[in-house]
Amino acid sequence: xxxxxxxxVGLVILSSYMSYAYADDTTAIQPFSASKAIDxxxxxxxxxxxxxxxxxxxxxxxxxxxxxGYLLHRFSMGENTGTHVDAPAHYIQGNLTxxxxxxxxxxxxxxxxxxxxxxKSNPDYELSVQDINNWEAKYGKVPANxxxxxxxxxHEKFDxxxxxxxxxxxxxxxxxxxxxxxxxxxxxxxxxxxxxDSFSLDYGPSTTFETHLVxxxxxxxxxxxxxxxxxxPAVGSTAVIGVLxxxxxxxxQARIFALLP
Amino acid sequence: xxxxxxxxVGLVILSSYMSYAYADDTTAIQPFSASKAIDxxxxxxxxxxxxxxxxxxxxxxxxxxxxxGYLLHRFSMGENTGTHVDAPAHYIQGNLTxxxxxxxxxxxxxxxxxxxxxxKSNPDYELSVQDINNWEAKYGKVPANxxxxxxxxxHEKFDxxxxxxxxxxxxxxxxxxxxxxxxxxxxxxxxxxxxxDSFSLDYGPSTTFETHLVxxxxxxxxxxxxxxxxxxPAVGSTAVIGVLxxxxxxxxQARIFALLP
Numbered sequence: 001x002x003x004x005x006x007x008x009v010g011l012v013i014l015s016s017y018m019s020y021a022y023a024d025d026t027t028a029i030q031p032f033s034a035s036k037a038i039d040x041x042x043x044x045x046x047x048x049x050x051x052x053x054x055x056x057x058x059x060x061x062x063x064x065x066x067x068x069g070y071l072l073h074r075f076s077m078g079e080n081t082g083t084h085v086d087a088p089a090h091y092i093q094g095n096l097t098x099x100x101x102x103x104x105x106x107x108x109x110x111x112x113x114x115x116x117x118x119x120k121s122n123p124d125y126e127l128s129v130q131d132i133n134n135w136e137a138k139y140g141k142v143p144a145n146x147x148x149x150x151x152x153x154x155h156e157k158f159d160x161x162x163x164x165x166x167x168x169x170x171x172x173x174x175x176x177x178x179x180x181x182x183x184x185x186x187x188x189x190x191x192x193x194x195x196x197d198s199f200s201l202d203y204g205p206s207t208t209f210e211t212h213l214v215x216x217x218x219x220x221x222x223x224x225x226x227x228x229x230x231x232x233p234a235v236g237s238t239a240v241i242g243v244l245x246x247x248x249x250x251x252x253q254a255r256i257f258a259l260l261p
Numbered sequence: 262x263x264x265x266x267x268x269x270v271g272l273v274i275l276s277s278y279m280s281y282a283y284a285d286d287t288t289a290i291q292p293f294s295a296s297k298a299i300d301x302x303x304x305x306x307x308x309x310x311x312x313x314x315x316x317x318x319x320x321x322x323x324x325x326x327x328x329x330g331y332l333l334h335r336f337s338m339g340e341n342t343g344t345h346v347d348a349p350a351h352y353i354q355g356n357l358t359x360x361x362x363x364x365x366x367x368x369x370x371x372x373x374x375x376x377x378x379x380x381k382s383n384p385d386y387e388l389s390v391q392d393i394n395n396w397e398a399k400y401g402k403v404p405a406n407x408x409x410x411x412x413x414x415x416h417e418k419f420d421x422x423x424x425x426x427x428x429x430x431x432x433x434x435x436x437x438x439x440x441x442x443x444x445x446x447x448x449x450x451x452x453x454x455x456x457x458d459s460f461s462l463d464y465g466p467s468t469t470f471e472t473h474l475v476x477x478x479x480x481x482x483x484x485x486x487x488x489x490x491x492x493x494p495a496v497g498s499t500a501v502i503g504v505l506x507x508x509x510x511x512x513x514q515a516r517i518f519a520l521l522p
Contacts, residue, residue, distance in 0.1 A: 026492050026521065027298050027299070027300075028296065029297060031295065032294070032295060035290060035291075035292040036287045037287070037288050037368050038288070043360045043507075044506060055323070062316070070352050071352075073339075073340045073512075074339050075337070075338055076336070077336055079320075079333065079334045093326040093332075099304045099305075240518065242501065242503015242504075242518070244505075244516060245302055249305075254516070255504055255505060255506060256503070257364070
C-alpha cells in the first residue's frame with residue numbers, strides 16, 4: 001500500500017488506542033469544593049416505569065444465600081431504562097459513543113432551571129427561549145461547559161408509571177421537555193449537556209424529536225429520568241455523572257451525584 | 262391486630278420508605294476540593310474478561326441508524342462483570358443491598374497501598390498486616406470512613422483475558438488479593454470499603470473467600486476490577502463511586518472517578 005494508505009491505517013490504529021488512552025491520564029476539570037451531596041438517580045428495580053415498548057430492568061438470580069451461601073444475579077435492561085445518559089451517537093452516526101464522553105464533561109458545573117410552575121398548568125410544557133432569558137436575567141449567562149438541568153417536577157411521579165407516562169386515549173404521552181429553540185440557544189451557549197427529570201428532552205407529544213437532533217448533532221450529551229431535583233440550587237453545584245462506559249453504546253445507565261460546597 | 266403488631270407493621274412500612282428517602286436529602290460528606298480527575302473504570306465491552314463461568318457483557322441492537330434512524334441497544338451482564346461493587350448482602354443475608362449503600366460512603370477519601378513490587382515476584386501475593394504497618398509508618402493511620410485501594414498492577418492485564426485469569430493446569434487462578442488478617446485490621450480501622458485492581462479481594466487460589474466474609478460480615482463494601490491506579494497518590498484523593506442503585510442487588514457495575522485537589 002502507498003504512503004497515503006499507510007498514514008490512514010496508522011491514524012485509525014492510533015485513534016482506536018486513543019479512545020482508551022484518555023482513561024490513563026489525569027484530566028483537568030473545572031475546580032470545585034464539596035461538603036454535601038444529593039443523589040439524582042432513581043433506584044433500579046423490576047417494576048420501574050419504562051418508555052412504552054421499552055425493555056424493563058430485570059435482575060435474575062444465579063445463586064442464592066439459601067442454596068449457594070451467597071447471592072448473585074445477572075441484569076438485563078434497555079440501555080435507556082432508568083436514569084441514563086444519551087451519547088451523541090444515539091441519533092448521529094459517527095458522533096461520540098458512550099465510552100468516549102470526555103471526563104471533564106462528566107464532572108462539571110450544573111445550573112438548574114425551575115419550570116415546576118409552568119408544568120403544573122400544562123404537562124406538555126416546553127422550556128422556551130424566554131424562560132432561559134428570564135433565568136439569565138437573574139443568575140447571569142448560562143456558562144459554557146456546564147450541565148443544564150430542567151426541574152419540571154415530573155421526577156415526583158416516577159414511582160407511579162401511569163402518571164409518569166401520562167398517556168391519553170390515542171396513546172400519546174404528555175410530559176414536559178425543552179423546546180428545540182431553547183436547545184439551539186443552549187448549543188450557542190456551548191453547554192456540555194442538558195438534563196431533565198422526565199422521559200425525554202423532547203416533550204411527550206413529540207414525533208420528530210427535534211430537541212434530540214439539535215443537541216446530539218452538536219455532539220452534546222443528554223440526561224433523562226433524573227431524580228430528586230428539588231433541593232438543587234440554581235447555580236453553584238457540581239454534577240458527577242457516573243455513566244457506564246459502554247464501548248459503542250448510544251445510551252447507558254448512570255449514577256449521578258450533585259456535589260455542593 | 263394488637264398494638265405490638267401495629268407498631269411492627271408501621272416500622273416495616275417506615276423502613277421501606279426510608280430505603281428510598283435518603284436520596285431526597287442533602288447528605289453531609291467529608292469535605293474536599295478537586296481540580297483533576299482520573300477514571301478508575303474499565304470500558305464495558307463484549308470481549309472483556311469475566312470470572313470463569315461468569316455472564317459476559319452483551320449489547321444487543323434493537324434499532325440501528327441504517328434501518329431506524331437512531332441507535333438503541335439492550336444490555337445483559339452478570340452483576341459482577343467489569344468494574345463493580347459488592348454490597349455486604351452479596352455474602353450476608355440481611356446486610357446492606359446495593360441501593361442502600363449510604364451516599365457518604367460512595368463519596369469518600371481514598372488511600373492507596375502499592376503492592377506492585379511484591380506481586381511482580383508472586384502473582385498469588387496477599388496483602389499482609391506488615392504491609393499495612395509499613396504504609397502507616399509512612400503516611401499515618403489508615404483513616405476511618407475511607408476507601409482503601411490496593412494497586413497490585415494487575416489492572417494492566419485486564420485487556421488480556423488469559424493473563425488476567427492466569428489459570429494453571431488444574432483450573433486454579435493466580436492473582437493477588439488481601440489476606441484475611443489485613444482485612445481484619447482494616448475493619449478495626451473502620452474503613453467504609455476496600456478495593457482492588459484484580460478479580461477479587463481474595464487471592465486467586467482462594468476457595469474459602471475469607472477476606473470477603475470478614476469485610477461483608479462487617480457491612481463494608483468492596484470494589485473489584487478497578488482500573489488505572491498507577492497515577493493515584495497514596496493519600497489526598499477522593500473517590501466518587503457511581504454504582505448502579507439496584508434494589509436488592511448484591512453487586513452492580515460502577516463508574517468510579519478519583520478526584521484530586
